[in-house]
Structures are given as structure tokens and as C-alpha cells.
Amino acid sequence: MNRLVYRKGVDLLVAAIPLVCAACPAVDFVIGGDGPKRAQLEAMVAAHGLGDRVRLLGDVAHEDVRGVLRGGHIFLSASLTESFGIAVLEAACCGMLVVATAVGGVPEVLPPSIMRLSAPAPAALAAAVAQAAAAVAEATRGDPRAARQAWEQHRAVAAMYSWQDVAARVERVYARAAAAEGGLYERLCRYSRTGPFSGIIFCVVAAANALLMALLELWAPAASIDVAPDTHPGAEAGFD
Numbered sequence: 321m322n323r324l325v326y327r328k329g330v331d332l333l334v335a336a337i338p339l340v341c342a343a344c345p346a347v348d349f350v351i352g353g354d355g356p357k358r359a360q361l362e363a364m365v366a367a368h369g370l371g372d373r374v375r376l377l378g379d380v381a382h383e384d385v386r387g388v389l390r391g392g393h394i395f396l397s398a399s400l401t402e403s404f405g406i407a408v409l410e411a412a413c414c415g416m417l418v419v420a421t422a423v424g425g426v427p428e429v430l431p432p433s434i435m436r437l438s439a440p441a442p443a444a445l446a447a448a449v450a451q452a453a454a455a456v457a458e459a460t461r462g463d464p465r466a467a468r469q470a471w472e473q474h475r476a477v478a479a480m481y482s483w484q485d486v487a488a489r490v491e492r493v494y495a496r497a498a499a500a501e502g503g504l505y506e507r508l509c510r511y512s513r514t515g516p517f518s519g520i521i522f523c524v525v526a527a528a529n530a531l532l533m534a535l536l537e538l539w540a541p542a543a544s545i546d547v548a549p550d551t552h553p554g555a556e557a558g559f560d
Contacts, residue, residue, distance in 0.1 A: 321385055321407050322399075324355030329398030329421060331357070332440060334364045336398070339446035341373050344453050348373050349396075352380040352388055389414035393456045396449060400440055402426050408435065412477045415470025417456055419448045430480075434473060504530050 322328045333351075340347055351361065351374065358376065365374045380388055389395065395411030397420040405426050408418050418435040420426050427437055438448035459469070479485070504526070511522035 321352040321380060321388070321410070322397075324351075324353050324357040324361065326357065327399065327401050328353075328355075328357075329400050329440065330355075330360060332398040332400070332421070332442060332445060333396075334360050335442035336445040336449070337364065337374060338368045338370070339442060340449045341368070341370055343446065343450050346457070347394075347449070347453050348375070350375045350377060350388065350392060352377045352385070354379045385410065386414060389416060392416060393460070394419060394449065394452050396445075397421065397426070398440070398445060399423060399426070405429055409477065409481065413474050415473050417452050419445070419452050421445065430477070434477070 324330050395416040395418045397408050402424040412434050421440040422437040436448050438445045508523050512519040
């Protein structure tokens, strides 16, 4: 359920799908999305005679995504770069076992019990899919609890990404950043190590920002600005 573009790993899929189909006769692929790389997928399907194993859905309407995801067991994300990966999270919410490339922030999205990680290479990705297929087959063989397990996974993922949990994690990140920030000199030292040219640019911007903040402090001192009240649970008693 992604745009069929280079950064989403379509070239990687083109190389990995024939390997998976050769190793796992029971595994078929349903690919949702459209884009400039669709022609490469179609050429791969024709070249390897996989017309009955690989189905290209094209664009999928938002309201139909859940139905498509619930029809499968494994979600494969072959992205080459990804800051987070909403599609991965949506698939996990639908009870799917996720196989994803270990790029960007993807390894932090879900625990190993729900997501298997792979290097962004055709053989490694194919092996990860084969292992996931074997795990799914073992877990669902004659098991009447499969549907209930999918629902339990949905609730577990929903609990991981409740707004309260997300807000708490963001707050922890800001607290750590504030504690480790140090003075201007320490920040300039860190910025200077980012590269021979980028370091100079970052240092100039940081110094200019510090000068601007000093001027703003003279114009409107921080002590004269109202501080928002604490809204943590239990703090309401301190409200007027």
C-alpha cells in the first residue's frame, strides 16, 4: 500500500519476489499502489511467469485499505528510506506479521514479535519473508484462535500508539534534549563536527540564533511571560 517509486524499494521487490516465489510455493503477492515503477513490476511478472502469483491492484481507496490488509497474513515493506512508516503500523493493526527493511526509524516502530527486520538486499529480504511465512503457517495450522490473536495484536498496537503514550514519549525526548543541550560553546562544538562546510553553516546559524534570542530577552524578558499551568493528571487541583 505505497507509491510505486524508487525510495519505496520497488527495485528491491522486483529482485526479491521471484526468489520468494521459488522458495515458497504457497506465498502469493498482492501489491497495492501505483506509480512510475509499476512497469518494472509488470515486466518482472511477465519475465518469470508469475501472473497467477502476483496481483497488482493499482491505487486502493482509503476506505478499502483495511479490507485488503485483512485479506493477507504478511505485510512486506521494502522501503529504502523511511522516517516512521504509517503503512507498517496500519498492517500490524490489522493483525498482519510485518517484514520490513531495517532503515530509518522503522526498527523502532514495532517489537520483534510483530515485525521481522531485514537488510535492504534481495536475498536477505526473500529469506525474511520465507521465515515469516513459515511462522504464519505454523501459527495458523488448525488453530481456531487465529482471528482472536489478530484482534489481540490490534489492541496491543493501539495501546502502543495511544495519544497519551505518544505525548509522553515526545515529552521525554524534549526533556532529554533540554538536559543535554549545554551552553552555546558546547553546541557550536557539536555543530562544527558535522562536516567541513555544513559545520560552518550550522555554527553561523546557531550563533545568529543565540544573538537574536539575547536581543529578544532584552526586549521581552522571559520572566515577564506567563508560564502555562501543568496539565499532568492530578495537577487540576492547582487551577484557579
